[in-house]
Amino acid sequence: MIARPATPADSGAIAKIYNQGIEDRIATFETRPRTHADIEKWFDGRHPMVVVEAVMENATFNVAMGPGEVIAFASTSTYRPRECYAGIAEVSAYVAREWRGRGAGGVAMNALFEAARAAGFHKLVSRIFPENTASLRMTGALGFREVGVYGRHGQLDGAWRDVVIVEKLL
Numbered sequence: 001m002i003a004r005p006a007t008p009a010d011s012g013a014i015a016k017i018y019n020q021g022i023e024d025r026i027a028t029f030e031t032r033p034r035t036h037a038d039i040e041k042w043f044d045g046r047h048p049m050v051v052v053e054a055v056m057e058n059a060t061f062n063v064a065m066g067p068g069e070v071i072a073f074a075s076t077s078t079y080r081p082r083e084c085y086a087g088i089a090e091v092s093a094y095v096a097r098e099w100r101g102r103g104a105g106g107v108a109m110n111a112l113f114e115a116a117r118a119a120g121f122h123k124l125v126s127r128i129f130p131e132n133t134a135s136l137r138m139t140g141a142l143g144f145r146e147v148g149v150y151g152r153h154g155q156l157d158g159a160w161r162d163v164v165i166v167e168k169l170l
Helices: 008-024 036-040 104-118 133-141
Strands: 002-005 049-053 070-078 088-095 123-128 145-156 159-169
Touching: 002 104, 008 036, 008 049, 008 070, 008 088, 049 104, 070 104, 088 104, 104 123, 104 133, 123 133, 133 159
Parallel strands: 088 123
Antiparallel strands: 002 049, 049 070, 070 088, 123 159, 145 159
C-alpha cells in the first residue's frame, strides 16, 4: 500500500469507497450516495486529501482490486468557519470493504497528518459512532484522544445517534 495526494481524477474511486460507508450506516450521517462530481467539490485548495493505492497483489487478501487501485482515502474539511478555528480541520477516513482491517486506514491517516501539517493545520477532530469500534481503535492507535460524547447528535434513518468526539494535536 502506498499513500499519495488525491487529485480530482480520484473522485470516482473516492465516491465508490465513501458510498460503501454510507451504505454501511456506521460511519456517517449521510444517506445520499455521492457522485464523481460531488467529490470533485471537496478539492478546495485548502484541505488536504490523500488516497491509498494497492501497489502489489497479495493472494492472502483475496480481494478483487489489483495494483494501483484506490483502496482508501482520508480527507480534511472545514471544522468551523470562524477565523479563530483556521488551524483546525475535520478529518475522515474510509477504506474499501475488501481492504478493511488490513492497515489501509492507518496508511491514509499517517499520510494525511503530514499533509495537514504542511497545509498549516495544528489539530484534527472527528466524530465517530460508538459502534464503529474499528475506527475508534484506529484513531486511538494513531494518537487521537477521546474528548467526550455528543449524545443524540444527529439523526440517521429516523433514529438519534451518539458520536464520540476525538482530537489529535499535530
